Amino acid sequence: MLPVGWLLAAVVVAVLLTMWVTFTLTRLDRLHARVDAAQAALDAQLVRRAAALLHVAEAPDSGVAASRREHYEAVARAALNLVTGERQGAENAVGRAVSEIVQSPTPVRADAVEELREGAARVLIARRFYNDAVRDTRTLRARRMPRLLRLAGRRAVPQFFDIDDTLPAAAQPNPPATSETEPPRPETAKESS
Amino acid sequence: MRIGIVCPYSWDIPGGVQAHVRDLAEKLISLGHTVSVLAPGDEDMPGLPRYVVVAGRAVPIPYNGSVARLQFGVVSAARVRRWLRDGAFDVVHVHEPAPPSLSLLTCMIHDGPLVATFHVATVRSRFLSMFDTVLQPFLEKLSGRIAVSPAARKVIVEHLGADAVVIPNGVAVAHYARAEPLPGYPRDGGTIGFIGRYEEPRKGMDVLVGALERLARGRPGLRLLVAGRGEADDFRAELPAGLVEHIVLLGQVSEADKARMLRSIDVYCAPNTGQESFGVILLEAMAARTPVVASDLEPFRRVLDGGAAGELVPVGDPDALAASLAALLDDPARRERLAAAGARAVAPFDWSVIVEEVLRVYELAIAGAGIAPR
Numbered sequence: 001m002l003p004v005g006w007l008l009a010a011v012v013v014a015v016l017l018t019m020w021v022t023f024t025l026t027r028l029d030r031l032h033a034r035v036d037a038a039q040a041a042l043d044a045q046l047v048r049r050a051a052a053l054l055h056v057a058e059a060p061d062s063g064v065a066a067s068r069r070e071h072y073e074a075v076a077r078a079a080l081n082l083v084t085g086e087r088q089g090a091e092n093a094v095g096r097a098v099s100e101i102v103q104s105p106t107p108v109r110a111d112a113v114e115e116l117r118e119g120a121a122r123v124l125i126a127r128r129f130y131n132d133a134v135r136d137t138r139t140l141r142a143r144r145m146p147r148l149l150r151l152a153g154r155r156a157v158p159q160f161f162d163i164d165d166t167l168p169a170a171a172q173p174n175p176p177a178t179s180e181t182e183p184p185r186p187e188t189a190k191e192s193s
Numbered sequence: 194m195r196i197g198i199v200c201p202y203s204w205d206i207p208g209g210v211q212a213h214v215r216d217l218a219e220k221l222i223s224l225g226h227t228v229s230v231l232a233p234g235d236e237d238m239p240g241l242p243r244y245v246v247v248a249g250r251a252v253p254i255p256y257n258g259s260v261a262r263l264q265f266g267v268v269s270a271a272r273v274r275r276w277l278r279d280g281a282f283d284v285v286h287v288h289e290p291a292p293p294s295l296s297l298l299t300c301m302i303h304d305g306p307l308v309a310t311f312h313v314a315t316v317r318s319r320f321l322s323m324f325d326t327v328l329q330p331f332l333e334k335l336s337g338r339i340a341v342s343p344a345a346r347k348v349i350v351e352h353l354g355a356d357a358v359v360i361p362n363g364v365a366v367a368h369y370a371r372a373e374p375l376p377g378y379p380r381d382g383g384t385i386g387f388i389g390r391y392e393e394p395r396k397g398m399d400v401l402v403g404a405l406e407r408l409a410r411g412r413p414g415l416r417l418l419v420a421g422r423g424e425a426d427d428f429r430a431e432l433p434a435g436l437v438e439h440i441v442l443l444g445q446v447s448e449a450d451k452a453r454m455l456r457s458i459d460v461y462c463a464p465n466t467g468q469e470s471f472g473v474i475l476l477e478a479m480a481a482r483t484p485v486v487a488s489d490l491e492p493f494r495r496v497l498d499g500g501a502a503g504e505l506v507p508v509g510d511p512d513a514l515a516a517s518l519a520a521l522l523d524d525p526a527r528r529e530r531l532a533a534a535g536a537r538a539v540a541p542f543d544w545s546v547i548v549e550e551v552l553r554v555y556e557l558a559i560a561g562a563g564i565a566p567r
Binding site for chain 1: 329330333334335336337338349350351353354355356357358550553554557558560561562563
């Protein structure tokens, strides 16, 4: 082939590569923005749920067992005042407290139960959306070309957020029996942030 | 909220997804939201509601035993773009985003909060996973996925490698509870109801005919009301001797007549042999306060609260079905108890409850998409 032909082929390859890189960079930008937004949304819902627990635990007429009141308050405050660190443990404790109240054998006021259920339902949705965003982002980052070309830049690999957020019993459209199965998670090459 | 909904199937053909989109849109409008539905079809289609925008003619494609109308192309893409621009939606909700469809096209074009509902738990969604790498750039724009049943969620988890929030199909409970029975009903002698395309083997009409043969012996007044499309003459010709006078074929009925039919019968029977994702029809019967006898399939068991809100019988067993139907036909008090249990079980599926769950998803999808609502 003539040198001109080679040159032309090289130009075509360069153009295609540039287009692909631009496309992938756009996707990565969009995905990281989605992860950030989904994380903010999840944080807001976790705070809302903990605040609901605190509210119900502090209300004198909510019907919550008097012996457990202090414990619930402490759990809710621990989650609300959390700076960093044991996030998942604190949120799991809130989740356990919420299901305990919702399933309580003694009558708890209906609006208190409703407030807690609403909070729990929102956490469940927000967490699924967040983990979906994380999964999509990690999948793309883990692919060979984006990894080799370091297209994700210095952005940290987003982490899955794992807590047990299933609520037992009535009017719960996501029964625990099937919530245990979760989609597979892609392994991203070790990148420190 | 400004909400755009995309229905991939033509509005003039009755179907579960279309009915779902219509009920959802009307419920949202009644709550004061601004809703526009994009669906395949022509402007001159009769009886098009004001909130529907048509995206041009659709190509019929055989799918899952019936014919769906789908579309894909340059003209459709232009229409989708214009609809999105004119609508300025806070959230766009696509249904069944499988290729090739208006829903997937919308995923490709739209930038902003995007929610998708996956309706079927069968082959079609698996088909999606074959195109995984090609479709991923578009599917990763979805900020939230909804599955109509745990089975549909399982398909999403296993075949798409994504998660979904389960929101069951809604039922307009009052529409069924208040319907006027058909003229001449309810009647004496026992009336059983069946709705669906009776020639489709998976609907289980064979099993019901078998059960009817056994039941008709001691019950001269027994009648089976059938609503749904099919070749009536062929069906009648193949019936066992003496059964023809027990069976009334209504043909395809309107939504209003479906509710009236459900209010006219003593027992609703769903003898399906498989491939049901959800079982909306059972909920509709329960909303009409009609006791239900259904095959013991996973989705039916779930809708019938494990058998507390309706009778479950072994799949494909005419003897067991006949025994269960007989027990109900002969015992009005038992029918009344089962109808009351059904009415209680259907309450969480009323659209007024379901729409709140959908709005909750919209709100979190908007928050999670990284774009502030207008």
